[in-house]
Amino acid sequence: MAYCYFKGEVVDESKASISIHNVGVQRGFGIFDLFRGRQGKPVFMEDHLDRFDRSQQFLGLDWLIEKEEIREAVDALQRKNRFKESAFKLMLLGDGSETEKTLKPFFYITNSDLSNHKNPDSAAIILHEYLREYPEIKSINYLTSNYLHRKRMKANAIDIIYHKDGFISEASRSNVFVVRDGEMITPKGNILAGITRKNILSIANDITKIHVQELSLADFKSADEIFITSTLKEVLPIIEVDGVKVGDGRIGSISTQVIKRFSDHLHQ
Incomplete structure (x- = not known):
């Protein structure tokens, strides 16, 4: 079991769901970023947040997800999941219909256990x-x-x-x-x-x-x-x-x- 950040709350992943009508899902309209947690601490998080910010500005959604919200969510997930080695994936999809003038952001964060992750030597x-x-x-x-x-x-x-x-x-x-x-x-x-x-x-x-x-x-x-x-x-x-x-x-x-x-x- 793992917890994620979904609709502004830390919840069990099994409780998180996305509408089949979400335009991000239907049209592939969205961005993401991913960074690691090592020994309970995020690695290069600020660099990733800067890049995520540039990507979400490109989408032109109704509003931006603020960096402070992401920092607080990452900290809460780290304390809740207690993974020593993990990956944080920030996901941002456009939410709404194609008939609307603008789209609002649909944002969530997953936190995956990487304790068994190992790269090959080559x-x-x-x-x-x-x-x-x-x-x-x-x-x-x-x-x-x-x-x-x-x-x-x-x-x-x-x-x-x-x-x-x-x-x-x-x-x-x-x-x-x-x-x-x-x-x-x-x-x-x-x-x-x-x-x-x-x-x-x-x-x-x-x-x-x-x-x-x-x-x-x-x-x-x-x-x-x-x-x-x-x-x-x-x-x-x-x-x-x-x-x-x-x-x-x-x-x-x-x-x-x-x-x-x-x-x-x-x-x-």
């Missing part, structure tokens, strides 16, 4: 030509990612890397870094500004030079190392792309250094 990915609509916001539109689920599972891949017109943008649920000639590159445009990515750019710039720029598909495929970053995956080395080894097929030295640096940063 993983494979697949490529797909696609550019997300409104990539700067964390939309609930995962149609393409879900459409490719069977293909991803068949390839035993952890994620899908998107590219368009010969350039890499992001993974379906992660940001992308490559290492070429001893230096890191991460795509600049058409991406969601990941919080883990933001921290890597801040704390790992003395490991090697980091370039935030366009990344061609050709340069991606010939990279010496690749890793992806996200809240749940953290820093995950990629050793295979579409069945082809990255470099020598092993975790690279720079990826190893970034993993350690990020881990140290989390436990400061």
Whole structure:
């Protein structure tokens, strides 16, 4: 059993329900954000709240969910669920009908136990030509990612890397870094500004030079190392792309250094 924040109250998840007529559900009109709780404390919460705020402003609903309400709700859930390792997912859907002039926000927070969550040491990915609509916001539109689920599972891949017109943008649920000639590159445009990515750019710039720029598909495929970053995956080395080894097929030295640096940063 877990508790969630729903309609302004902390309630048992089994007591929470959404109308089948909700426009967010019917039309996929909504945004979300997700951050972790470690040892009873939220991690990078303020960065996530800033991004959530930008996303909800984009929706143009009747009013905004205030950060203080979210902070208080997260604190209440942490005390109620008492998970040492967890994920907080903020969900915001448009509520109302398409005939109304404006839509009001339908907001809730789930809190999931991550005590058994463990990332693999490395993983494979697949490529797909696609550019997300409104990539700067964390939309609930995962149609393409879900459409490719069977293909991803068949390839035993952890994620899908998107590219368009010969350039890499992001993974379906992660940001992308490559290492070429001893230096890191991460795509600049058409991406969601990941919080883990933001921290890597801040704390790992003395490991090697980091370039935030366009990344061609050709340069991606010939990279010496690749890793992806996200809240749940953290820093995950990629050793295979579409069945082809990255470099020598092993975790690279720079990826190893970034993993350690990020881990140290989390436990400061």
